[in-house]
Amino acid sequence: MYSRAELIGVSLENGSTLSSVFHACGEAAQQIHRECEEILGTSSQSHDVGLAGCGSALVSLLGRQALQISHRYQSRKSADPPDTPTAAGKQSFVLRRLEDIISITYSKFYAFLFKDLPYCWRQLYTDASILKFCLLVEQTSRVREDVEVETKGPDRDELTEVIKVLDLALILAGGAGQQRGRKWIDQAFELLHRAWAAKQGTGDDASFNMERPKKRLRSGEGELGVVSPDRGTATRVFSTREPFTPPVKHPIKRLEAVSLYAFQSHLDNPLDRKVGPQPLVLTNVVEGWPACSTHPWNRPAYLLSQTLDGRRLVPVEIGRSYVDEGWGQKLITFGEFLRDYIDPSLSEPEITETEDGLAPPPDKPIAYLAQHQLFTQFPALRNDILIPDYCYTSPPPHPTDRSIDQPELDEPLLNAWFGPPGTITPLHNDPYHNLLVQVVGRKYVRLYSPLETERMHARGKEEGVEMGNTSMIDVGVIEGWDHVPQDQDQDASDQEKNERVQQAFKEVPFVDCILEPGDTLYIPNGWWHYVRGLSVSFSVSFWWN
Amino acid sequence: MELYATGFNAWNQLRFGGPDASPESQDPDDLHGFKLVLRNSSFEPPHASLSCTLVKTPSSVLFAGYPDDWVKLHDLRDKMIQCLAAIAGNGIIAVYSEGSVQQYQSLAHYKAMKGRTVLSDCEINQIVAYETGFAALSAGQVWTWGDERYCACLGREVSESSPAEKPCLVIQLEGLPTGRIRKLAAAGYLLTAITEGDDLYAWGGHPGRPVIIEGISGSPSPVLVEENDIRDCAVGEFHVIVLTSHGDIFVIGDNVNGQLGYPIEKASSWTRVPGIATGSTISAVVAGLRSSFIVVVIAK
Numbered sequence: 001m002y003s004r005a006e007l008i009g010v011s012l013e014n015g016s017t018l019s020s021v022f023h024a025c026g027e028a029a030q031q032i033h034r035e036c037e038e039i040l041g042t043s044s045q046s047h048d049v050g051l052a053g054c055g056s057a058l059v060s061l062l063g064r065q066a067l068q069i070s071h072r073y074q075s076r077k078s079a080d081p082p083d084t085p086t087a088a089g090k091q092s093f094v095l096r097r098l099e100d101i102i103s104i105t106y107s108k109f110y111a112f113l114f115k116d117l118p119y120c121w122r123q124l125y126t127d128a129s130i131l132k133f134c135l136l137v138e139q140t141s142r143v144r145e146d147v148e149v150e151t152k153g154p155d156r157d158e159l160t161e162v163i164k165v166l167d168l169a170l171i172l173a174g175g176a177g178q179q180r181g182r183k184w185i186d187q188a189f190e191l192l193h194r195a196w197a198a199k200q201g202t203g204d205d206a207s208f209n210m211e212r213p214k215k216r217l218r219s220g221e222g223e224l225g226v227v228s229p230d231r232g233t234a235t236r237v238f239s240t241r242e243p244f245t246p247p248v249k250h251p252i253k254r255l256e257a258v259s260l261y262a263f264q265s266h267l268d269n270p271l272d273r274k275v276g277p278q279p280l281v282l283t284n285v286v287e288g289w290p291a292c293s294t295h296p297w298n299r300p301a302y303l304l305s306q307t308l309d310g311r312r313l314v315p316v317e318i319g320r321s322y323v324d325e326g327w328g329q330k331l332i333t334f335g336e337f338l339r340d341y342i343d344p345s346l347s348e349p350e351i352t353e354t355e356d357g358l359a360p361p362p363d364k365p366i367a368y369l370a371q372h373q374l375f376t377q378f379p380a381l382r383n384d385i386l387i388p389d390y391c392y393t394s395p396p397p398h399p400t401d402r403s404i405d406q407p408e409l410d411e412p413l414l415n416a417w418f419g420p421p422g423t424i425t426p427l428h429n430d431p432y433h434n435l436l437v438q439v440v441g442r443k444y445v446r447l448y449s450p451l452e453t454e455r456m457h458a459r460g461k462e463e464g465v466e467m468g469n470t471s472m473i474d475v476g477v478i479e480g481w482d483h484v485p486q487d488q489d490q491d492a493s494d495q496e497k498n499e500r501v502q503q504a505f506k507e508v509p510f511v512d513c514i515l516e517p518g519d520t521l522y523i524p525n526g527w528w529h530y531v532r533g534l535s536v537s538f539s540v541s542f543w544w545n
Numbered sequence: 546m547e548l549y550a551t552g553f554n555a556w557n558q559l560r561f562g563g564p565d566a567s568p569e570s571q572d573p574d575d576l577h578g579f580k581l582v583l584r585n586s587s588f589e590p591p592h593a594s595l596s597c598t599l600v601k602t603p604s605s606v607l608f609a610g611y612p613d614d615w616v617k618l619h620d621l622r623d624k625m626i627q628c629l630a631a632i633a634g635n636g637i638i639a640v641y642s643e644g645s646v647q648q649y650q651s652l653a654h655y656k657a658m659k660g661r662t663v664l665s666d667c668e669i670n671q672i673v674a675y676e677t678g679f680a681a682l683s684a685g686q687v688w689t690w691g692d693e694r695y696c697a698c699l700g701r702e703v704s705e706s707s708p709a710e711k712p713c714l715v716i717q718l719e720g721l722p723t724g725r726i727r728k729l730a731a732a733g734y735l736l737t738a739i740t741e742g743d744d745l746y747a748w749g750g751h752p753g754r755p756v757i758i759e760g761i762s763g764s765p766s767p768v769l770v771e772e773n774d775i776r777d778c779a780v781g782e783f784h785v786i787v788l789t790s791h792g793d794i795f796v797i798g799d800n801v802n803g804q805l806g807y808p809i810e811k812a813s814s815w816t817r818v819p820g821i822a823t824g825s826t827i828s829a830v831v832a833g834l835r836s837s838f839i840v841v842v843i844a845k
Contacts, residue, residue, distance in 0.1 A: 057596035057611035061555050064572060093572065097555060100802070100835075104595065107733075107782065110751065111634035111676045113694075118636075464693030464709070 017195040018141070021188060025134035026073035028180055029066045032127050035179070036063025050178070051127065053120035054105075062101055062128060068094045069135055076138075083139075095135055101128040109172060122176035129169035130180055133188065136162045160311045160333065163192070167313035170377055171331065186379060189308075193380075196308055234301040238440060238536040239343050243421050245514075245534055246444050246481055252513040252521070254281040264393045276399035277524045279447050281513055282390070282435075285520035291384035291439050292518060297538055298440040300338055300346055306380050310335020314374070316367040320482075321424040323459075323470060330367075341367035342420050343536055368423040368533075374416035387412055388435055388520070391544040395433045398526045399450050405525075406431045406545060413543040423533035424482075427456065427471035432543035434523040438515035441537035446475060446512040450526035455508050457501065475530040478502050515539070546828075547843060548583035548591065548600065549821065551576045551806035552781075552836030556596045558610025559836060577803035579821055579839060583607070590840050592626045593833030601626050614652055621655065629669065634676035634733075635692070641669040646681060646712065663690065664712045673731040675749070676782075680736050681712065685725025687738060688712040697763030698734050700748040717765045718746060732834055733782040735761065743774035743790060757785055757798045759813075770795050770815045779832035786837045787815075788830045794818040794839065802835040 036059045039052045051059050068090070083091065101124065108121040140158050166185050169175055175182030258266075258280075270277045291297045304310045312334050319327030332340075339347045341364065375382035391412045398404045413432070417425075429450070436445070448456065459467035476482035514534065515521055523529055525545070550559040557573045561583045589601045597610035599622065606626070608616070615621050615632065621640070624630035630640040638649040646664040649655040664681070671682040675698055678691015689699045693709035700715045707713040718726055723742025730737045734751035735758070747758055748765040758768060773789035784798030784805060795815045796805040805811075807818045821827070821839060831838040 055596075055614065057556055057613065060611065068572075093574070097572070100553070100555060103801075107634060107676065110753065111692075113692075116635075461693075463696060 017191045017198065021137060021191045021195075022073065022076070022141070024184065024188060024191070025130075025137060026070065026076075028130050028184060029070035029073060029134055031179055032131060033063050033066035033070050036060065036066060051120050051124055053118050054124045058101060058104065058124060061097060062124065062131075065094050065097050065101075065128075066131055069131055069138075072138060073134070091135065091139060095132065098128050098132045098135065102132070106172070119176060122173040123181070125173035126169045126176045126181055126185075129165050129173070130184060133162060133165045136165065159192075159308070163189075163308055163311045164313055167377075168331070171313065171315055182376075189312075193308060197305075234299070236300060236346070237296075237298045238300065239345050240441070240535050241421065242442065242535045244481065246479065246532065248444075248512050248514055250509070250511045252279050252281050252447070252511045254283065254513075257284045258282055260389050260393065263390050267393060267395050270396075274399065275449050275451055276396050276526070277522075279511060279524060279527060280522045281515070282520040282522060283518065285388045285390070285435065285437055286439070286518050289385050289439075291381075295384045297384065298517075300343065303338065304335060306378060307334040310338060312378070314369055314377075315372055316341070316369050318365050318367050320366055320422070321426050321474075322370075323426050323467075323474075332367075337367060337369065340364065342418070366420060366422055368417070368419035370417050370419065370423070370425065371415045373414065374418075375414050382414075385414075385437075385439075385540055387414075388437070388542060390435060390522070391542050395525065395545060398431070399524075400453065400526065401450075404431050409543070409545055415541045415543075417531075417537070417539040417541065419533050419537060421533055421535050421537075423537070424476060425529075425531040427473055427475055427528050427530040428469050429453075429526055429528045430469070430523075430543065431525070432545050433525045434521075435542040435544075436515070436521045436523060436531075437540045437542070438517055438519045438521075439538045439540060440517060441533070441535040442517070443515045443537050443539060444512065444532040444534055445515060445521055445523075446510050446530045447523065448508060448510050448528040450528070452508050452528070453526075455505065456528050457505075471528065473502075473505050476532070478505060546585055546588055547581055547825070547841040548585075548588070549579040549839040549841065550582045550598075550836060551579045552804035552833065553595075553802035554836070556611035558593070558596055558598045558833070561598075561600070561607055561609045575803045576836075577806075577808060579806040579818070579837075582609075588840075589626065590829045590831050591838055592628075593831060593836055593838065594632075595834050598833070598838075599626055615655075618656070628671045628673070631672045631674035631679060633674040633678060633691070637678075639663070639672055639674065639679045639681075641672055641681070644668065646672070664688065671729055673729045673736070675731040675736060676734055678709075679712075680715075680729050680731055680738075682726060682729050682738075685727070685741075687715040687718045687726050687729065689715055689736070695734055695749075695751060697748065697750040698731075698736060700736065700763065700765045715748075715765060721746070728777070730778050730780040730832070732780040732832065733757075735780055735785070737768070737778050737780055737785070738765065739775055739778055743776060745770065745775040745778055745787065747785075757783065777830045779830045779837070781832040781837065782834040784812075784832070784835075784837070786830045786832055788827055788839075792827050794821055794827065794830065796837070804832075804835050804837050806837055 035050060039050065039059050040056055105121050105125040105128065109117060166188060170182065170185055175185050266280065267277045286292050296302050310333055313331050314334050314337060315329055315331050316337055317327065318330050321327065457472040459470050459472055461467065477484050513521065552575060554573050554575045559576055559582055583600060585602055587603055591598050591600045594613050597608065597612055597616060600607040621630055624640055630638065632638050636651045638652065638655050640647050644666060645662050646667065646669060647660040648663045649660040654660060667683050669681050669683050673680050677695050678689065678698055681688045689701060690710055690712040691698060693703060696703050696709055699709060700717065701707065701713055703709045718738055721740050721744065723740040723744045725741055726738045727741050728739045734754065735747060735749040737745060737747045739745055745768045746765045747761050747768045748763060750756060750761055750763065760766065770787055770789065773791065775787050776790050777788040779786050781804055784796060786794065786796050788794060795817050796807065797812045797815050798805065800809060800811050807816060809816065825841045825843050827839055828842045829840040
C-alpha cells in the first residue's frame with residue numbers, strides 16, 4: 001500500500017495544491033452544515049436570505065449531507081485506509097441524496113423564468129454541487145483496494161466528472177451564494193489548474209492522475225499556462241479554411257488609430273441627428289492584448305491549457321441559427337467542442353494547412369459558443385483581453401425609441417462568440433452600443449439603420465419568449481447564400497406574400513464589412529445586425545451605454 | 546384498508562409512526578418496492594408532496610415526513626387533501642372556494658390573502674397542478690392555464706382570446722367516445738384524464754426532457770396500456786402509475802428513487818408490477834413527485 005504523499009505525489013510536493021482543495025472542501029462542508037442548522041433554528045422570518053426560501057425540508061436534507069462530508073474530512077488521516085464496504089455504501093448514499101437535491105432544484109430552473117427564479121434555488125444548486133465535488137474529490141484520493149489489481153482506465157474521466165459538477169453550478173446556477181458560490185468554485189478550479197499544470201511537467205499525458213506518478217517532477221517544468229511543445233501541436237493554429245465568402249457591397253468606414261477624443265466626437269456629431277452615430281471599423285483596439293500575442297487564442301493548445309486540457313464545460317448552440325427548427329443548446333466539454341465542431345482537422349494526426357477544402361464530418365451540425373459570459377467562467381482568459389478605452393465614452397441614447405434604453409451599466413458586458421465557419425446570428429438589434437472585436441478568423445457583418453426598423457419585420461412573442469428584437473428576414477436566403485429552410489409548408493398566397501416581402505427588403509439600404517483578425521466593429525445602439533462566421537472565428541463583444 | 550408505498554423517502558415521508566419515523570432520524574433510504582406503510586379501518590387516498598404524505602381518516606389527518614409550510618395552514622391543507630387546491634412547481638397556488646378559483650403567486654401571498662380570481666361561477670370537482678400551471682375538472686370538462694412557455698401542457702390552442710395564463714376549456718377532451726372526463730392527474734410536464742368509460746388520455750411535454758409516454762404532444766390523445774380499461778391513474782414528475790379494471794398495476798418512466806416499485810432501471814414502455822396485494826382489491830393509485838402509493842381494500 002502506498003503512503004498518501006506518494007499517491008498524490010507530484011501535486012503534494014509541488015505546493016500542496018490538492019491538500020488546499022481538501023482544506024477548502026472541509027471548510028465548505030462545515031460551513032454549509034452550520035448555515036443549515038442556523039436556518040432551521042430560527043423562526044421563519046428571514047426567508048429572503050440564503051437557502052431558507054427553499055423550505056426547511058430541503059435545508060435539513062442538505063445540512064445532513066454536509067455534516068456527513070464534514071465528518072469525513074475531519075477524520076482524514078495522513079494515510080487513509082481503504083473504505084470498508086459499509087463506509088463506501090454510506091458515501092454513495094450521500095452522493096445519491098446530493099443528486100436528489102440537485103435534480104429537485106434543477107426542476108425549479110425550468111419552472112420559473114430565470115429572472116423570477118428565487119435566489120435560494122440557485123444557491124441550493126451551487127451548495128449541493130460544491131458538496132458533491134468535495135465528496136467525489138475525497139473519494140478519488142483514497143487508497144483503493146483495487147488499485148493494484150485492476151489498472152483503472154485513464155483517471156481522466158474521473159477528473160472530467162468532478163469538473164462537470166462545478167461547471168454546471170457556474171453555468172446553470174451562476175455560482176450563487178455569499179459565503180461560497182462563484183468565489184469558492186473559481187478558487188477550486190485555480191487549484192485544480194495548478195495541480196494539472198504541475199502534472200504536465202512530468203511529461204505524462206495530461207491526466208489528473210492521483211496514483212503514483214511515473215516520473216518525478218523535473219524542476220522548472222510545468223509552469224502555469226505553459227504548453228509543452230509536444231510534436232508541434234503547441235504551435236498549431238486553427239484552420240483558416242473559408243468555405244464561402246460573401247461580397248461586401250457597401251463597406252463600412254475604416255479608421256486607423258482613432259483617439260478617444262475623436263471617437264467621442266464621432267458619437268457626438270453624427271452626420272444625421274435622426275440616425276445618430278454611424279458604424280465604424282476600428283483597427284487599434286486589440287493593441288496590447290495577450291490574446292493576440294503571448295496568449296494566442298488562435299492556438300488550440302493554448303485554449304486547452306486554460307480549460308484543464310479541454311475538460312471544462314461550455315454551453316454551445318447547436319444548429320445553424322437560433323431561429324431555425326431543431327436549434328438547441330447543449331453543454332459539452334471545451335475539448336469536444338474544439339475537436340468535434342470547431343476544427344475537426346485538429347484530431348487528424350498532423351496535416352499541413354495547404355491541404356484546404358477539408359469538409360466537416362457530413363452529419364455534424366454547426367455548434368456555436370455564442371453570447372456566453374466566458375470570461376466570468378474563465379477568469380484567466382479575461383486577463384488576455386483589455387476593455388477598450390472607447391467603452392468609457394458616453395454614447396447617445398437610442399436614436400428613435402428612448403424606452404429601449406437600459407439602466408446605465410457599471411462596466412461593459414462582455415460576451416464571447418466562438419464558432420466554426422458558417423455560424424449565423426440572425427438579423428437582430430441589441431439595447432446597447434457594441435464593440436465587436438475580432439480576435440481569431442474572419443466574420444461578415446451587415447448593418448441596417450434603426451430608421452429602417454419598420455421594414456425589418458420584427459418577430460413577436462414566440463412560445464412565451466419575446467423575440468421582438470429579431471427579424472423574420474433571413475439575409476442569407478435573400479442573398480442566395482443559403483437554402484430556404486425546408487420546414488415551411490405554406491400555400492401559394494403565403495409564398496407570394498413572402499416573395500413580395502423579400503423583394504421589398506432587398507431595397508432597404510445597408511452597410512457591411514468583413515472583420516479581419518484584430519478589427520473591431522462599432523455597432524451603434526439600435527442598429528440591426530446580421531453576423532456570419534466565415535472561418536473558425538473567435539470574437540468578443542463589449543456592450544456599454 | 547392498507548396503504549402501500551414505494552420511492553423517495555429522504556424525510557421518512559413513506560413511514561407512518563414507529564420508533565424511527567422522525568423526518569431526520571438516521572438517513573432514511575428510499576423504498577425500492579411497494580411496502581405496507583399504513584393499515585387503518587378507513588382512510589382516503591393520500592396526498593403526497595415532495596417531503597410529506599398526508600392521509601385523512603374519519604377521525605384525523607395522519608402525517609409522515611417533513612411538514613411543508615402549507616401543512617400548518619389547516620384550511621389550505623384540507624383543500625389540498627380534497628384536491629380542491631394545488632401548488633405548482635413554480636410556487637403558484639390555486640384554490641377553489643365558493644364557486645370560484647383564486648390564484649396566489651406564492652405561499653406568502655396566500656397567507657396575506659393577496660390572490661386574484663382566475664375563474665368564477667363554476668363548480669370544480671378537482672384541481673391538479675403541474676410544474677408551471679394547473680388543470681381543473683368541472684362537470685366533466687377540463688380547464689387548463691399556466692406558463693405560456695410550456696404550452697403543450699395546456700392541451701389547447703393559445704391565442705389572444707384564449708391566453709395561456711387564463712383558464713380555458715380543452716376542447717379536444719369534449720365529445721369523446723367513452724364519455725366525459727371523470728378524473729385528472731398531473732405532475733412535471735405531463736397531464737392525464739380518465740373518461741367515464743375508463744379511457745386514458747394524456748398531453749404535455751417539455752422540449753428539454755425525454756418524454757415519459759411515447760407519442761405525447763400538446764394535443765390530448767388516447768393512451769393504450771395493453772388494451773386495458775383504466776380505473777385510476779397518477780402522475781409523478783418522471784413517472785406514471787395506472788390501475789386497470791382487472792386490478793393490475795402498470796408503471797412507466799424513471800425509477801431513480803424506486804418510484805416504479807419494481808427493480809428495473811427505467812421503464813420506457815408500460816410495465817406490469819406483479820404480486821401486489823393478492824386477494825385484495827386495489828381501489829386507487831396515488832403518486833408523489835418521486836413516489837407511488839397503492840390503496841388496498843382488504844376483502845372481507
